[in-house]
Amino acid sequence: MDPTTNEPTSNEDTAEPVADELLVEEISIDGMCGVY
Amino acid sequence: MTLSSQVGLRPEPFGALAYHFDTRRLVFLKSPGLVALVESLSQFASADEAIAAADAAHTPSSYQSALASLEESGVVCVR
Amino acid sequence: MSASRTTVPALVKQLKSGLDSPICLTWELTYACNLECVHCLSSSGQRDPNELSTAEAKAVIDELHDMQVFYINVGGGEPLVRRDFFELLEYAISRNVGVKFSTNGYLLDEAKAARLASMDNVDIQLSLDGADAGTNDPIRGEGSYAAVRHAMNNLNSAGFTGYKISVVVTNQNVGQLDAFEQLANDNGAELRLTRLRPSGRGADVYNDLRLTQAQQVDLYNWLITRPHILTGDSFFHLSALGEPLPGLNLCGAGRVVCLIDPVGDIYACPFVIHDNFLAGNVRDEGGFDQVWKHSDLFTDLRQPENPGACASCNSYDACGGGCMATKFFTGIPLEGPDPECVFGKADEALANVAASDIPVMTQDHSKPNRVKVTLGRRS
DSSP: OBTTTTBOOOOTTOOSOBSSOOOEEEEETTOSBTOO | OEEOTTEEEEEETTEEEEEETTTOEEEEEOOHHHHHHHHHGGGSSSHHHHHHTSOTTBOHHHHHHHHHHHHHTTSEEOO | OOOOBOOOHHHHHHHHTOOSSOSEEEEEEESBOSOOOTTOTTOOBSOOTTOOOHHHHHHHHHHHHHTTOOEEEEEESOGGGSTTHHHHHHHHHHTTOEEEEEEOSTTOOHHHHHHHHTOSSEEEEEEOOOSSHHHHHHHHOTTHHHHHHHHHHHHHHHTOOSOEEEEEEOTTTGGGHHHHHHHHHHTTOEEEEEEOOSOTTHHHHHHHHSOOHHHHHHHHHHHHTOTTSBOTTTTGGGGGGSSOOSSOOSBOBTTTBOEEOTTSEEESSTTOOSGGGEEEETTSTTHHHHHHHHOHHHHHHTSOOOOGGGTTOTTHHHHTTOOHHHHHHHTOOSSSOOTTOTTOTTHHHHHTOOGGGSOOOSOOOOOTTOOOOOOSSOO
16 A cells, blocks of 8 residues: 555556456446436 | 346446346446456356456456356356 | 445546447437426426437337447336337337336326236336325326326236336425335335436426425435435435445436437436537437437537536545536536535525526427416526
């Protein structure tokens, strides 16, 4: 973690895959504004 | 495992959108590597074999978690 | 791990710059309506002589199929008034476009309920703005509460479960949220709450019916503990109050959703039926696809937005400056705070609005004999 911004530091330096990340997210089909 | 026949899978620059027509659940697949994995599932005898062959951009356990989510939401199912 | 309803911060940027196809969209099939709700966002009442024909509507459905638009929310006016309603409904489903339709329920008799219950990939949204006739009918018309209850009974008897009861939240019904939830639960239905905007005839009653700041906070607190309540993401401006509400929390107009109106006009969303937000028409060369992908308006909306006066606010990421339609019809700058900004940051802009700043309606399909309620700012 970068202590000044509290953001994860970039992984560009290494060729390893990023540690476990959320590859799937669900949003309700009713969850976008502009449809009544 | 295979992509469910009740699902529309729509490619996007970020990966894909998957919409289950019966449950009306909408799922974002946030990586092209995951999309390729999902599309390849039916060619393999097991999900683990498909993951072993998948894009190295993500860890096997990321893919496993993703497939578990997709199975829970009905996007993929056991054949 | 189970999929949960969360915001998708990494994806929001992608979605703000627009997709090659809408995810879903609103399609108003007709401006004809048997009711004259005081807040009607489409100012409906009279059929437009230039309505899309059945063949034209099917051609649009074909396009939506090709673009893989997942579902359409069909409304109006009152969509059941169209003689080809079921023909179009069945055609859409046959082309893999899911349909939810919004109705006032008057025409949802037992026969129609049975027919709908036998169909797959159809959903229904009943419009109701009060938990009793005394609250609902002044807004939607005498007998309209009873009509919805009747339609609900018909759907229940036909075995159609999981339909939506959709409420426009006003200062008249904001005290009835628990009652609405009870009504939905008692009937195997889902409750949906949406935002009142000064759109269409809504402009006339907005100042009389809009929530106070205290009521907005109450609404947020009620919703945040009930993530199963649908909102159509219409309260994303309230996400500045704390944890974001479920949904994308961004304005989807022209980016992931839009409106097709009864004459084929394509607007950014149903809350901006006005020339300034008209992107094109399905009858244009290249059809809906061309307009969605290449119209000047939608290209413009997909540019990075200018926060304007909101740039210095810590909550801008949460609320995105609020609702474009609400700002437009109130006559305040689109780059800047929403009139109902939870921190009151639009109060100064609102105080400085001149009558000439309020946009004039460019589309009005209200019946000619309606008595205009003139309690708003408009003269």
